Structure formats: C-alpha cells, structure tokens
Amino acid sequence: MKIAVLVKQVPGSESPLPLVSSQDWLDESQVAYIMNESDNYGLEEALQIREKNNDGEVVVVSLGPDRTQKVIREALAKGADRAIHIQTNENYPTDPLAAASLFADALKGEDFDIIFSGLQSDDLGYGQTGVILGELLGMSTATLAMATEILDNKIKVKRELEAGYFQWVTMSLPASISVQSGCNTPRYPSLKGIMGAKKKELNVVTPSVGDQNQSIKKIYAPNTAKETVMIKGSVDQVVEKLVTIFRNEIKIT
Amino acid sequence: MKNIGPDYYNISDELAEEELLIQQTANEFVQNEFLPIINEHYEAGTFPKELIPKLGDLGFLGSALPVESGGAGVTNVAYGLILHELERGDSGLRSFASVQGSLVMYPIYAYGSSEQKQKWLPGLGKGELIGCFGLTESNFGSNAGGMVTTAKKEGDNWIINGSKMWITNGSIADIAIVWAKDEGGIVRGFILEKGMDGFSSNDIHGKISLRSSITSELSMVNVRVPDSSRLQGIEGIKGPLSCLTQARYGIAWGMTGCATDCYLSALNYSKERKQFSKPIAGFQLTQAKLAEMLTKITNAQLMVMKLGRMKDAGTMTFHQVSMAKRNNCAMARDVARTSREILGANGITLDYSPIRHMANIESVFTYEGTHDMHTLILGEDITGIPAFD
Numbered sequence: 001m002k003i004a005v006l007v008k009q010v011p012g013s014e015s016p017l018p019l020v021s022s023q024d025w026l027d028e029s030q031v032a033y034i035m036n037e038s039d040n041y042g043l044e045e046a047l048q049i050r051e052k053n054n055d056g057e058v059v060v061v062s063l064g065p066d067r068t069q070k071v072i073r074e075a076l077a078k079g080a081d082r083a084i085h086i087q088t089n090e091n092y093p094t095d096p097l098a099a100a101s102l103f104a105d106a107l108k109g110e111d112f113d114i115i116f117s118g119l120q121s122d123d124l125g126y127g128q129t130g131v132i133l134g135e136l137l138g139m140s141t142a143t144l145a146m147a148t149e150i151l152d153n154k155i156k157v158k159r160e161l162e163a164g165y166f167q168w169v170t171m172s173l174p175a176s177i178s179v180q181s182g183c184n185t186p187r188y189p190s191l192k193g194i195m196g197a198k199k200k201e202l203n204v205v206t207p208s209v210g211d212q213n214q215s216i217k218k219i220y221a222p223n224t225a226k227e228t229v230m231i232k233g234s235v236d237q238v239v240e241k242l243v244t245i246f247r248n249e250i251k252i253t
Numbered sequence: 254m255k256n257i258g259p260d261y262y263n264i265s266d267e268l269a270e271e272e273l274l275i276q277q278t279a280n281e282f283v284q285n286e287f288l289p290i291i292n293e294h295y296e297a298g299t300f301p302k303e304l305i306p307k308l309g310d311l312g313f314l315g316s317a318l319p320v321e322s323g324g325a326g327v328t329n330v331a332y333g334l335i336l337h338e339l340e341r342g343d344s345g346l347r348s349f350a351s352v353q354g355s356l357v358m359y360p361i362y363a364y365g366s367s368e369q370k371q372k373w374l375p376g377l378g379k380g381e382l383i384g385c386f387g388l389t390e391s392n393f394g395s396n397a398g399g400m401v402t403t404a405k406k407e408g409d410n411w412i413i414n415g416s417k418m419w420i421t422n423g424s425i426a427d428i429a430i431v432w433a434k435d436e437g438g439i440v441r442g443f444i445l446e447k448g449m450d451g452f453s454s455n456d457i458h459g460k461i462s463l464r465s466s467i468t469s470e471l472s473m474v475n476v477r478v479p480d481s482s483r484l485q486g487i488e489g490i491k492g493p494l495s496c497l498t499q500a501r502y503g504i505a506w507g508m509t510g511c512a513t514d515c516y517l518s519a520l521n522y523s524k525e526r527k528q529f530s531k532p533i534a535g536f537q538l539t540q541a542k543l544a545e546m547l548t549k550i551t552n553a554q555l556m557v558m559k560l561g562r563m564k565d566a567g568t569m570t571f572h573q574v575s576m577a578k579r580n581n582c583a584m585a586r587d588v589a590r591t592s593r594e595i596l597g598a599n600g601i602t603l604d605y606s607p608i609r610h611m612a613n614i615e616s617v618f619t620y621e622g623t624h625d626m627h628t629l630i631l632g633e634d635i636t637g638i639p640a641f642d
Contacts, residue, residue, distance in 0.1 A: 074274055188278050191312025191325035194271050 001056035001150070003046040004107060005080065006117040006130065007039040009064055009071040013122070024216050028067075035071040038118030042179045044186040045148060046116050047079045053150070057081045059110070063102055065089045069202070076197035077189035083202045088209055094124060095212040100132035106205050108137060114155065115176040119144060127178070134176025142169055145179040258341075258513045261551045264558050272331045279338035282311060287342045292603045294465040298458070300345060301465070302425065309380025313339070313350055315358035322362045322370060323378025324354075330561035333506035337557075340507030341514045344613035345466030347507040352421045353377060355499035357384030360430050360442060363495070364486035369444060373428060385426035387417035387445075387471050388493045394419075395626050398490045402473065404433035404441055411435075411483065413443060413476040419620070423469025424454040430484070431473065432493045442484035442492050451476040462616040498571045501621050502564060505577035508585035508617065509553045515585075515607040516546045519592035522605070526597070533595070542591050549584045556580060572634040579627035582618045589614055 011017060015032035019025070043060065050056040060075040062068045063086040072083045086106050093099045107115070115137075117130030127143070134141035140155075146166065147158040155175050159167045189197075231238050246252045257280045265273065286304060294301050308314055317332040318324025332354075340347035358377050361369055376382035393399045402415025413433050423429070429445045429452075445452055451474040456467060484492065520543060523534035533539050556577050563569040589611035593600040600608055618624055633639045 070270065070274075073270060077274060188282055188311055189274065190310060191275060191278075191316055191327055191331075192320070194274050194278070195326060198271070 001049060001053055001114070002059070002110070002112050003049060003056060004059045004061050004110070004112045004115045005039070005043045005046045005075065006103065006115065006133075007043060007060055007062050007071050007075050008036040008118070008121045008123075009033045009062065009068045010036045010121055010123040019219055023218050023220065025219065033067060033070065035074055036118050036121050036123075038120065038122075038179060038181045040118075040186045041181050041183050042116035042118050043075055043078060043080065044184045045145075045179055046114070047187070048184065049114070049148070049150060050079075059084060059112070061103065061107065062086070063088060063099055064092050072202060073197050074189060076200045076202075077193040078187055079193060080200075082200055085202060085204045087204050087206045091209055093209055093212055094216055095214045096124075096126045096128035097132055098210060098212045100129050100136055102207055102209065103129070103133045104136035105207060107133075111174075113173050113175075115139065115174075117176070117178045119178045119180050130176050130178035137174070137176070140171035140173070140175040141177070142171060142175065143178045145177050146183045148177065259516065259547055259550060260554075261547060262555060264554050267558060268330070268334075269328070272328060272334060275327060275331045276334040276338060278311065279313065279335045280341070282307070282313075283338050283342040283346070287346060291343050291346075291465060291609075294345075295343070295603060295609055296464075298460065298464045300349065300425075300467050304346075305349070305380040305383065307380070308350060309378060312378075314380055315354035315362075315374075315378050318354075318358060318362050318374075318378075323358055323374035323376075324362075328561070329502070329564040330558065333503065333557055333561045336503040336507045337510035337513075339510070341510035343465055343609065344507065344511060344617055345463050347503070347510070348421050348463065348466050348617075351500045351503045351507070352386055353380075353384055355503055356386035356496050357428070357430055359499045360386075360484055360487075360492070360496050361444070364442065364484040364492065365444075366481070366485050368481065369484075373444070376427075382427045383422055383425050385420050385422040385429045385469075385471075386493075386496065387420055387423075387429050387431040388497075389417060389419050390415070391418040391470075395623060397493065398440070400432065400434060400440070402431070402433040404435050404443065406435065406480075407477075409480050410477050411441075411443065411480065413445070413473045413478060415473055417471040417473075419457070420454070420469045420471050422467055423471055424456050425467055426454075429471060430496075431471065433473075439488050440490045440492060441488055443478050444482045444484070445473070445476060445478060446482075449476050449478070462612045462614075464612075494571075497621055498574050501574045501578040502560065502569075504617060504621055505553075505560065505574070505581045506557045508581035508614070509550065509557055511610045511614065512546075512550050512553065512581075512585040512588040515589045515592035515610050516543075516550055518605050518607055519543070519546070519595040522599070523595050539595060542595060546588045546591055549588060553577075553581045553584050572630060575622065575627040575630045578622065579624055579631070582614065583624060585610070586614045586618055 012032045012034040016030055018027045018030050020027050046058045050058050058080045060080040060083045062072050086102050120127035131141050142157045144160045145157045146160050149156040153173055154170050156170045160180055161167050231241050312325035313335050315324040316327045317329050320326045336347050339350055361373050388397050390400050405412045427447050431443050431445050432440055435441055453472050454469045456469050523539050524532050526533050560577050589607050592607040593611055596605050629640050
C-alpha cells in the first residue's frame, strides 16, 4: 500500500496575523507556522494503515516556500518514510486548481494507492485540493472521512454528513480522500523519530507556477463595531418595537 | 521558545530545527496530557504514574544519553528544553524526569558495569522501570558527606544500614541508587532493588510544596547486596555530586519554564482584568512588574542556552552549573510571587498556576544544593577560600 499525505504549513491559531502594507497577504516574517490541523489526522490515518498492514510506504507531500520544510520534518519525525517538497518560493498558488495541478504533476509517476489530505486548510479553507487532485489523477474521491477500512483493492470510508448522520461508502482504489479532524488520535513525534528525520529522503521539486484563476485582492478583519439603537416613545410603542425586533431580527419565536 | 513563550532576545534563532521540534513536542505533550489533570493530582497529593510510559515512549527520560544507553542521543540543549516544558507544567513532573535521567540513568551510564547498564538502562529509558536516588539523610542535607549510612563488606556482599530522607520517587521506585560509607569512610554507590530483605520505604505526607510528586524515606536494615550491585566506576563524595551537577543543569532549565508559565498567566490576566475602567496592564505599577519579570526570564534563558552549549562542547564546569541553578531558582521564585500578586485574589486558587509553581519552587530552591550552598560554592571559586569545611 503506497500512501501519499498532503500536508500544508499554515499560520498557528495563536499566531499574530499582521498584514503587509499592500493588504493582500500576511507579513510572513511575523507569523508562527504550524502543520494544518486536519492534515495531521490524514498523516495519522496513513501511518496506522501502514502499521496495520505491516507493509507499505507513507510519503509526505507539501507545497510551499522553504519554510514548509519544517512541517515536512515534523511529518517525517512522526513516521512518514520520505517526503516530496514542491518548492514554490515566489507566488505560491492560492488557487486550489493551480495547487492541485502542481501536486498532480509531482505525484503522477508514483502510482499511489491512496492520497490523504486534510479536509481543508486552516488559512484559505477552500477544501478542494484533495478532490481536484483525485480528479486530475483519475482516482476515486471522498471528503469528510471519519474512518477508513481497507478491503481487497477497495477502501471503505465513513463520511460525516449533516445533522449527526454518517455514511459509509466503498470505493475502488486508487482513491484521494480528505479527512476530518478528530477521526483518530495523532501521535507525537518521538525523540528517536525527530533525530532520525533528517536522514530520510526529502526530494525537492521546483515547478514553474502557471496562471492562476483567482488572486487575492484584499485581506481585512471583519468589522465588529457594535451599533446601539435607542428606542423612544411611550411604553406601548417601545414594547411593540421590541417585540418586532425580537421576532424579526433576533428571531425569537 | 518562539511561538510558545517569550523570546525577547530571539534565542530560538540559536536552536537547531530538531531542538525546536523537540521543544514543541514536549510543550504539546504537557498541554494535552498533563495540564488537564495536574490540579486534581496536586490537590490529592499524587503523581500521574500513567504518564511514565508515555514519557519513556517519547524519549524524554535520560534523553541526552546515547541511544544504546537508554537515551535518545539529543543535545543537552534539547534535553534542557524538554525539562523547560515539563516544569512549565509542574515541578513534580520535571522532578520525576530529572531523577530518572540525571540521578539514576546517569550514574549507571557513567559508573556502572556493562552488565548493570544492560540490565537497567533500557527499562529506565522506556519508563518501564522507575528509579530513585538516595543521598540526603535527615541529619545530613547540605553536609551530605557527613552521611551515616554504612556499607560493610562481608565476603562478596555488602551489608547496608541507614536511612535516606526526601527521596523523590522513593516508594514507587524499582531500583534505588543508594550512597553509603564503607568501613574506611569512603562513599560508595549501590543499586538496591525493591523487595530486597530489609529495604523499605515510607511516603512523606503533609507537603505543601511539590504535592504532585512522591517524596519518601528509604530505610535499610541489614540489606545484603552483592558486590556486582556496586557502582564500580566511582568512589568518594564526587560520585553523587557529579550526578547532582547533571540534575542541577536540568533544574536551571526547568525554572526558566515555570517562570515562563507564571509570567504568561500574569500577562494575559493583566490585559483582561479591568479596574478603574482600564486593563490593569495599563498601569505603571503592573508594567514595572511585567518588565522586571521578562528581563529576569530573558537573563535566565540566555544563561541556560550558553550553559547548554558549553555542556555539549564538554567545557561546562560545576561552578557554572551552580551559578545557573542558584540564579534561576531565585529568579523563578520572584517571578512566581510577582505573578501571583498581579492575579490578585484570583491568584490564590489552583485556577491559575502561579501559586502552585510558587509553592513548588520552595522545594526546588532548597533541593540539589540550597541557594546558600551554591553561593558558597561560587564564593570559593571566586576567592579560592572555602567558607565551609
């Protein structure tokens, strides 16, 4: 079983997020980066499948500038066998189709049985890269995986639906599956793993990034200013207006 | 330090990628596995023993020793960063790791026979076995060389008599490194095993400090151990003192960690707590406290970083360790108390960590060489004149 895991380096939830003066991206020099949360679960799922079958290979794949190698090393320390870094130092894509195309080019010669990705990235949050990549490589696809089970040349995936429902789907391999956070218990890297990570193969590829179908024009924090409305009039008028507000705006029925 | 604590002087820039990941891992482990349960254990006066195998799996026990000696072969700086994070959780957790790594694994690694190393180090490193270290006696603390525990040679065996006090992990330990004087007054180290005839332990209760750590008394009444259980590679008081140098090194890092936790609690609280219509962080008196604390922590960080690199280079002296242990315990003691002060009445409950750290630090300030003893060690080194016998 040959499994690829897409991991992305994203700003940590407690990191400062200052913008550059052009307001179209973060000032990366001040951002503390971490591994995207759901990718960590994808990695764990892959490692568990390899361990259960006592055979196979887990390859971690990441797209981004040099700093991305930090999360690649972390994934190798946790137990991935080798890594591919798709290095895009300038203008790394923020468009999921462009990103998935770069992944597809890097992975197409490898014949992976499964590609795991996180449900979505915690920075851009499109939730599309894994699915598009599956399409580009002619694989089965599933999203929102909560559990997986390998059958003969097939994979059974438990998907999370709305309102507390789950769905089991069985798909033929190869498959590209995006996993939901919480589907397993990700391991910590052991010191042995950390010390051994630098000896593992890290293949750096440097493709040229093609045209993107979308670009970021402006990033801004939502305006959260409070608005105070004074209701005036007689008691009856005030009550009537309050009831209208409760019904129509606050939606108390 | 970056991302998970104040790093005012960008000390993280001096850390290797592996060292940063090791610190991050220790930090996540403590946050996820330890902090949710510490208050419960602190109140009950118990140690979370279920975490011991996890500490072993991660490689946190005796980490700087070579892999073949039960360690993980990491740098001494990485080892220090682990202890920094463990003590950010609680001094009881760091004490456990220090005793296991520096006071049990280290003497077996440094002075043990190859048979002893094979027998004990792998299990100790994995956390499958627990060790303790018996040097201090009820009447011989700072003056450890005055110990009255004896080891009498009888054929191929030694007969050990005496008792040891304030022993971390004492009653849960599978083995104890016990120091005793032979008939010629020479201090020798022995590996005693749980269950040996005449060897017993009792826990010390009523502690107001290091509550989440097991502290015991060891009692030896005609305990018979074969000569093969003696640490062959060392004799004299320098044996236990060399182990203490290792442990004190870790304490200097650990104190930086718990001071960091106190400081961050106080900083966050001061930004949220409003009095007189503004956050108390906006008042000069609070800012003076915060500035003083961060400066002290930064001093301590610089000290342990340099100390660690010297230890890695093999140039560190025990006097330098004394200076760091002495400085960082005093620093953490002040920072914990000042943080508690900023937290006001809320600071007297376990809902905020500073008072727990504050109580713990009283032990750490005292054990492994009191503040005053380290002052005299430095005094002797500076002047060449010992002020003690």
